[in-house]
Amino acid sequence: MTCGIDMALALVEKWSNPLVSAEIAQEMVINIRRADTQNQKNTFLDFKNHFNAEVYKAQQLLANNLQSSYTLKNLAADLNRSERQISRLFKSHTGETIQQLRDKIRLDHGENLLRNTRLTIKEIANQCGYLSPRQFSRVWKARYGEAPKKMNLFSQKFE
Numbered sequence: 001m002t003c004g005i006d007m008a009l010a011l012v013e014k015w016s017n018p019l020v021s022a023e024i025a026q027e028m029v030i031n032i033r034r035a036d037t038q039n040q041k042n043t044f045l046d047f048k049n050h051f052n053a054e055v056y057k058a059q060q061l062l063a064n065n066l067q068s069s070y071t072l073k074n075l076a077a078d079l080n081r082s083e084r085q086i087s088r089l090f091k092s093h094t095g096e097t098i099q100q101l102r103d104k105i106r107l108d109h110g111e112n113l114l115r116n117t118r119l120t121i122k123e124i125a126n127q128c129g130y131l132s133p134r135q136f137s138r139v140w141k142a143r144y145g146e147a148p149k150k151m152n153l154f155s156q157k158f159e
Contacts, residue, residue, distance in 0.1 A: 022116030054079060055093045058086060062098065063105050066129035072098060103139055110136065114148060121148055 005028070013021035061078055062070075075098070076083040090098050106128040113124045125136035140148045 025116075052089065052093045054081070054086075055090055058090055058098070059094075059101065062102050066106055066109065066127070068129045068131050070129075103143075106130065107140060107143055110140065110148070124148075 009021045009025055012024060058075060058079060061075055072083050076086050079086055087098060110124050110128045113119055113127060122133045125133040128136060130136040137147050
């Protein structure tokens with residue numbers, strides 16, 4: 001059944017454009033079909049690379065709280081641990097810092113929004129939890145090598 005949904009979304013994308021397909025997928029509350037050029041790795045699925053329940057909970061909290069007002073202090077309080085303890089635990093089990101994961105989640109969300117919505121860079125930066133479009137662009141450029149405005153994220157040209 002899901003294969004048929006994927007096929008229908010692919011046809012809508014082919015006959016119309018990726019934005020229409022994404023809007024339908026969003027309305028149906030299903031994942032948007034991944035483009036051929038898009039990496040198959042999923043940041044959210046990488047959470048299960050370890051066996052520590054506290055770190056897994058921290059990863060879920062970070063993924064669910066992209067807003068800039070959610071800080072390490074909030075995370076530590078939610079986990080009933082010190083900031084230092086949760087930072088060390090996180091680094092030892094995942095091999096990356098809390099901020100590295102947070103940026104990865106935010107940029108993956110930003111990429112999805114750039115590919116599948118008509119939002120401006122300012123709106124996307126805000127939804128990803130960045131304080132400004134400049135901050136979003138700086139982190140984006142560090143990861144992808146160019147500004148988000150310059151990237152052609154759509155596999156098809158719109159008419």
